[in-house]
Amino acid sequence: MAQTADSISSFVPIVASGVSFVSGLLVAYFSGWVAKKNRQVERATDALQIQLNEFYGPLRALLAENSQIYEEFGPGRFQGRTATTANSRGETWNSLKETVLVPNLKSIRILIQNNWIRSDIAEKRHLRDLMLHCIAFCEYDKAPNEMYQKFKYKKEWVESIERDIALLKEKLGE
Amino acid sequence: MSNSIYWFQQMIRDKIDHTKIGEQMLRFKMYGEEKTVYLPFTDEYEINSDVILKVSKLGANILVFPTSWCRATREAIDYGRTLGVEVMPVGAFMAKYAS
Numbered sequence: 001m002a003q004t005a006d007s008i009s010s011f012v013p014i015v016a017s018g019v020s021f022v023s024g025l026l027v028a029y030f031s032g033w034v035a036k037k038n039r040q041v042e043r044a045t046d047a048l049q050i051q052l053n054e055f056y057g058p059l060r061a062l063l064a065e066n067s068q069i070y071e072e073f074g075p076g077r078f079q080g081r082t083a084t085t086a087n088s089r090g091e092t093w094n095s096l097k098e099t100v101l102v103p104n105l106k107s108i109r110i111l112i113q114n115n116w117i118r119s120d121i122a123e124k125r126h127l128r129d130l131m132l133h134c135i136a137f138c139e140y141d142k143a144p145n146e147m148y149q150k151f152k153y154k155k156e157w158v159e160s161i162e163r164d165i166a167l168l169k170e171k172l173g174e
Numbered sequence: 175m176s177n178s179i180y181w182f183q184q185m186i187r188d189k190i191d192h193t194k195i196g197e198q199m200l201r202f203k204m205y206g207e208e209k210t211v212y213l214p215f216t217d218e219y220e221i222n223s224d225v226i227l228k229v230s231k232l233g234a235n236i237l238v239f240p241t242s243w244c245r246a247t248r249e250a251i252d253y254g255r256t257l258g259v260e261v262m263p264v265g266a267f268m269a270k271y272a273s
Contacts, residue, residue, distance in 0.1 A: 083181040086240075087181065091243075144246060145249060
């Protein structure tokens with residue numbers, strides 16, 4: 001009986017050290033898993049932040065500038081004026097098109113192309129249509145054609161982009 | 175909305191003997207042939223096939239547009255040819271009829 005008690009008591013430290021070893025391993029594994037998860041979350045957050053800052057931010061700014069110029073100086077402003085005023089307004093519009101609008105559209109096209117995968121553009125009709133508009137406008141400006149009607153700028157694209165931005169901010173907890 | 179006829183008339187005043195017809199057209203004779211010119215309104219800043227059809231119905235055979243605020247589509251120029259409406263910028267008109 002005393003011998004059994006002796007052999008049990010000699011096992012206790014072994015079992016205890018075994019348990020502590022296993023629990024140590026579990027703790028190490030768990031903290032490694034938590035750290036990995038944290039890194040994944042961090043990377044995903046960084047990717048969202050990059051999308052917001054490097055794609056949607058510049059895109060929204062370029063679109064805002066073009067929309068404002070169109071509203072202030074675009075063809076809609078020629079109406080109700082004398083032919084002489086229309087003439088000078090037309091020249092201002094042509095100059096702004098050449099110096100601001102067309103370069104902005106070219107930048108938008110490059111932005112969309114460069115962020116095609118990151119921003120999942122294949123799944124976003126409004127961004128694909130916007131890219132086509134950029135190409136069509138530049139072509140139309142060089143040689144006006146009626147095909148352009150299909151690719152004219154649509155105000156609802158901005159609303160869709162705003163929704164994309166809001167969704168990204170929501171994911172970022174902003 | 176306004177038209178460009180006054181401004182255009184100033185340009186051709188001493189070069190072409192013409193008569194104003196209605197609000198946006200004028201007529202002149204060149205080499206025994208009568209020509210009717212249509213000047214677009216400012217809201218017709220884009221000369222497309224619809225504008226050409228309207229011009230043709232009005233009986234004009236030349237559409238002159240100022241390049242500063244007006245553009246003509248390729249289709250409109252081609253459609254104009256089929257309807258007998260010559261679409262040209264002011265500069266081209268001046269070179270052809272007023273030089």
